[in-house]
Amino acid sequence: MTDSNDEARTSRRRFLAGAAGLAAAGATGSALANDKNLPPNVADWSKHLGEGVAVRPYGHPSKFEKDVIRRDVQWLTASRESSVSFTPLHELDGIITPNGLCFERHHAGIAEIDPNDYRLIIHGLVDKPLIFTLDDLKRLPRVNRIYFLECAANTGMEWRGAQLNGCQYTHGMIHTVQYTGVPLKLLLEQAGVKPAGKWLLVEGGDASGLNRSLPLAKALDDCMIAYRQNGEMLRPEQGYPVRLVVPGWQGNIWVKWLRRIEVGDQPWYSREETSKYTDLMENGKARKFTFVMDAKSVITSPSPQMPVKHKGFQVISGLAWSGRGKVTRVDVSLDGGRNWRAARLDGPVLDKCCVRFYAEAEWNGEPWLLQSRAMDETGYVQPSKDDLRKIRGVNSIYHNNGIQTWALKASGEVENVEVG
């Protein structure tokens, strides 16, 4: 139990004792409120000076929001240096993920790179092998783009049925930020790719030296070498000072701490694209190079970590995305997928980016089976988990974009369930 929760509890007790004369806790708002701050009383913060400017030179969220944090699932991995933490999607709205809440996936911990010692080498089938400093990269023409980044293993624990009770854990291996950086095409043009060049090896500078093969066509299409997220320099967890941006494709290929790009005429079949990030089917054969993240969505509130507190009017809120382009529509069901209604997309609808959707409904305590279903501009419709399993079986780990079901109970509690 945390201090602030303890505080909340005692103040609640005080409130209930002191306010016995009041009609009901609900009449003045939250049962957790402290009556000395509520009208007609005048709150402390209305009387006294607060902290001055630059006391918080790099600002941080309100102390009352300290439980809005990344979390990990310790039984998943043997060590925190090769592991994952999850974005608290249930606590967020809009589409942008605050930098400190972007999920992490490291294979050898966070490399702490001195920007003065940062170098990027481009070599292989090029006319002129080049080496860039961070300053060099920052001097080149730059672009700003907002994209989602989803780990291919997002929702991977749910193939065999509902397991983790919270959309932070079932869907939290995704984040959306605005990147600033150089188009990869422009960098490759500086080195001059030889006609035989068809694939790139992209490699990280951390102690896992993570390496993946990237088709040249994708590199020339929309990839970026990014050094900023949401305006500020990348966080160390996100590859400071430079990471690769591969819009719409699985997160593993968005190499962090990027140190080297080699141009070749065929793929490398590194461990990360053979032993991992291949999708094992029921017949024992595996799909390889399944780069694109299919259309997917999830209701972030209500969800298990965001239960319902009141009967009556409800805003159902969620995120939808597609690696194949723009999301065109999201449907919401309250009865486990029997009947659907179109949700409202709110805010920007961008290519290979998360969109926010809302559906509004009255709830009177009856059980709901909440689902959402995304569609993208290629006509792809997010499938049910059973339809996915019919084709892929349950061993593929990666690319689980099936429709999620949350059961809302009469108490307002919400649970991750499997429906049939």
Add this chain to the structure above:
Amino acid sequence: MSRSVSLFVMVLMLASPALAQDKKSPPRQYGIGQVATPEQIAGWDIDVRPDGLGLPPGKGSVKDGEKLYVERCAACHGEFGESAGRWPQLAQGKGTLASHDPVKTVGSYFPYVSSVFDYVRRAMPFGDAQSLKDNELYAVTAYVLNLNDIVDDKFVLSKETWSQVKMPNRDGFYDDDRETSEKAFWNSKPCMKDCRPPVKITGHAAVIDVTPEDKTPRKGGVD
């Protein structure tokens, strides 16, 4: 250029992107970045391809590899590659890929020796990466292959013997075929009404109970 001629050129460019490409001036050179020297590249260029491109000089035997493996790898991966605790398993698992409980290892799943060699070269031992010498890399890779019954006890791995190694699952992979095998998911008119019989709950995450204890309030506030 007269107006009609420039219009003609424009139409031509629109109609034929290939031609437009040819006419384009070469990409702008910004003069930013230095030429990378062969020495600089050599220090970082550690990747190895299935065909052996990128292999360093050197060789290593199963026998030498065993000693190294016991010293540098076994604490995590187990004496026989069976895994010590929760670290990755490196051996066994043959014939399990189509079962309900697939065990993916170097022997059962990796398609190429290079996928092992290249990875160990850059990432292992975990926490002491890029510390093995080239001969040690050959030796320890040979030993991991031997643990998987892919090479015999006398085998020596080198550039020369590289292509003799046949990985059991080398034909186990095929290119992403979602756009054909999952074509049914492209459906411009998904069902909106009475799409299925009444729905039953068949599984509960709360019953499985593997979610970490966190500080999020999970109780609803409704009586």
